Amino acid sequence: MPIRQEKERNAARSRAAILDAAEALFAARGYDATSLTEVGAAAGVSRGTPGYFFGSKAELYRAVLDRAFGEVREAVRAGRARALASSQSPEVILAGAVSDYFDFLAARPNFVRLIEREALSGNGELEGAEHLSAGQEALAAISAELGLDDAESGDAAQLLLSIIALCWFPLIHARTVAPAVGVDFGTAADFERRKRHVVSLVLHGLSGLARSTTSTLAEADAHD
Amino acid sequence: MPIRQEKERNAARSRAAILDAAEALFAARGYDATSLTEVGAAAGVSRGTPGYFFGSKAELYRAVLDRAFGEVREAVRAGRARALASSQSPEVILAGAVSDYFDFLAARPNFVRLIEREALSGNGELEGAEHLSAGQEALAAISAELGLDDAESGDAAQLLLSIIALCWFPLIHARTVAPAVGVDFGTAADFERRKRHVVSLVLHGLSGLARSTTSTLAEADAHD
């Protein structure tokens, strides 16, 4: 009877471990600052294994990005379905969606960091049309929910962009500009307060956007 | 009279050229991805000159950061002085300040990119107390302007953080998430529209923040 091996051969497990390690390292340190040696070490495999499975460092990076985007698209789709099935007022639905989006991102800081790095590097790695679908779906959902026609959907796009900006920011700058302007993000309660502020801002902006709608703002404001 | 040299020796000029080139390259590609060879080439000097003037790559980077922060602090100070000297209503002043801030950043995209990279890298390079002063000054200015006491100034900090987030976002994601949600940033007019949206959002948020104030929102909304 053979002694229990410390690590059994398992391609799927190794691939996933490498992908996990690479995602964490790329998000934390950036592409150039992480070596395949580090990725291998973090994944519990050797220096050469990432190359064996993914061909090259660039392809590994691409694989990390693809997986992350897949998860986000999935989440957006689920959130949209939930919103459409709901019978709440647009304000309440929007407040819930923003709140959920905020929480989703807070639980996956790697995703925001990866996109941020991509955006800064400016190589059109993200501009492949496939990656845009999550955003397009979200926009369509918001426009439909708010009952905006095509002419007004530009406003919905602006609002969506603002939502994204507001939700992303604390994840990146919790230790830089947030403390510089006197906002702490030490505890979960700090994030909760920030979330309430974002939801409130968006709802007030919404009321300014569609002035004709009867305001159920007070009700929606109490969400969360 | 000597024949005009193609390039005369001039330490101050070389230093500045290296600083400019390094700022652009660090902002565009990041610290690790830019070599001193590239910096030298972009500055019109040789490979070794950046090292001669700044000692090491790390010190050059620090110098770039210091210069950029100095400029921003200067601008915030000037904007604050202008606001304090004004006799407009708080809403109008805030709208003008947000608009000016938006324009200032749009004219210096390198600054936002550098901070963003710093924030992502997570090394506490920005946490030196000196760099925080611009944010603190801005917060004090806003709190004073809106007549908030200490208990409410937390709300002012939240609002300031939102302003920063909203103004920074288009500069970084004009080619990534903006097109993904259907917002173009091809022309100056696109930026103008975005700016109006941000100002409007902030003002509506302000009205929600201080409900007791008599609303001069319509007036302020017409700003710019």
Add this chain to the structure above:
DNA sequence: TAGGTCTTGCTTGTTGTCCAGCAAGTTGTC
């Protein structure tokens, strides 16, 4: 000519990629 400015050659270290090889299975054959 003295000293600051700037360049070039060199050293040392790191990184990505290629590749030969080996161990653990898997399949086929008798």
Add this chain to the structure above:
DNA sequence: GACAACTTGCTGGACAACAAGCAAGACCTA
């Protein structure tokens, strides 16, 4: 069922490319 042939998973050495830092020297100007 046993043995050989073959595939797959994974390792670690070799190598070329390139980086930063240093030092020696060239060049310019005062």
